[in-house]
Amino acid sequence: MLLGRDRVIKVLRLNHRIARDARLTTHVGLISRAFGADEFILSGDEDRKLLSGLDKVTEQFGGPFETKYVKQWKPFVNKEKKNCKVVHLTAYGSQLQDVIKDIRKEKNLIVVIGSAKVPPAAYEVADWNVSVTNQPHSEAGALAVFLHEYFQGKELTKEFKKSKKKIIPQAKGKRVISS
Amino acid sequence: MLLGRDRVIKVLRLNHRIARDARLTTHVGLISRAFGADEFILSGDEDRKLLSGLDKVTEQFGGPFETKYVKQWKPFVNKEKKNCKVVHLTAYGSQLQDVIKDIRKEKNLIVVIGSAKVPPAAYEVADWNVSVTNQPHSEAGALAVFLHEYFQGKELTKEFKKSKKKIIPQAKGKRVISS
Numbered sequence: 001m002l003l004g005r006d007r008v009i010k011v012l013r014l015n016h017r018i019a020r021d022a023r024l025t026t027h028v029g030l031i032s033r034a035f036g037a038d039e040f041i042l043s044g045d046e047d048r049k050l051l052s053g054l055d056k057v058t059e060q061f062g063g064p065f066e067t068k069y070v071k072q073w074k075p076f077v078n079k080e081k082k083n084c085k086v087v088h089l090t091a092y093g094s095q096l097q098d099v100i101k102d103i104r105k106e107k108n109l110i111v112v113i114g115s116a117k118v119p120p121a122a123y124e125v126a127d128w129n130v131s132v133t134n135q136p137h138s139e140a141g142a143l144a145v146f147l148h149e150y151f152q153g154k155e156l157t158k159e160f161k162k163s164k165k166k167i168i169p170q171a172k173g174k175r176v177i178s179s
Numbered sequence: 180m181l182l183g184r185d186r187v188i189k190v191l192r193l194n195h196r197i198a199r200d201a202r203l204t205t206h207v208g209l210i211s212r213a214f215g216a217d218e219f220i221l222s223g224d225e226d227r228k229l230l231s232g233l234d235k236v237t238e239q240f241g242g243p244f245e246t247k248y249v250k251q252w253k254p255f256v257n258k259e260k261k262n263c264k265v266v267h268l269t270a271y272g273s274q275l276q277d278v279i280k281d282i283r284k285e286k287n288l289i290v291v292i293g294s295a296k297v298p299p300a301a302y303e304v305a306d307w308n309v310s311v312t313n314q315p316h317s318e319a320g321a322l323a324v325f326l327h328e329y330f331q332g333k334e335l336t337k338e339f340k341k342s343k344k345k346i347i348p349q350a351k352g353k354r355v356i357s358s
Binding site: 024027140145158160173 | 199202203206207209210212213214236240270271272273274275276277302303307308310311312313314315316317319320321322323324327332334335336337339345346347348349350351352353354355
């Protein structure tokens, strides 16, 4: 289903822990979809409920947006690297503003988002370790701003397909239409 | 401590629930600091641990960045409105790209970030209800991109003062210096 598109951007969440990370990883998944990524890959604990929650959002608000679980992230990334570049978001990496122009030249990316302890292998496998500010903050915030910069704001007006519901922007109040 | 600056941007988190929101609200606080806000105000459950955690990050990585708790957010916002405009981030609001130029003209802002159920009063008190995409996603992602757009990327190179530690950007690995 991902074939034939101009760009394919995947987001890989490392080391998910159901008990601790469920809500934050859900936000990372929702940000991936809302900001124009094509696929969300979960690694760490297998969390079917989380992935089916994301799939339900896609059913309601449109896609395409795929989700899947991989037990072993390293072989997955090594296989994918034949067709894409790897960006690892970390407060320690090269500054976004210095590398984004080069990254934008790449049409296929995996964006790797750590959780608690990021293994050194994630730094090693990355074509770019990228910092969105060099301050401690949030993988959710880093991912949103990274995708926003990568797509140069075009993701803000992305048309989602096969949606059942659509939010219509309003200065006040809420308006949702069925489509 | 906030007087005399060119702009004063405050972030108000509504309806915080300790049991459910601690981690996500922490991320919202860290994003506020990292992306250039001056102050983080918590409402809902009083969560001293969360605020002191944010203060510790400021002690280590610099500021200025204030935190505080307000029990009643409405009187707080009504009082602040004498000196600032109010932006409420919501998937239902006017699109970021349509309103950001006008918002940037304002030097003092409160950015209101909802939690579970946002009371209608938050929509009413806002000078702008702003959507960062009209998709369901994450208040953390919305806040990061809003601040990034408001500051036009200048927050990425903000110099924090009185820091004890500083992360030095690296293509690979981690480097932190004591300052």
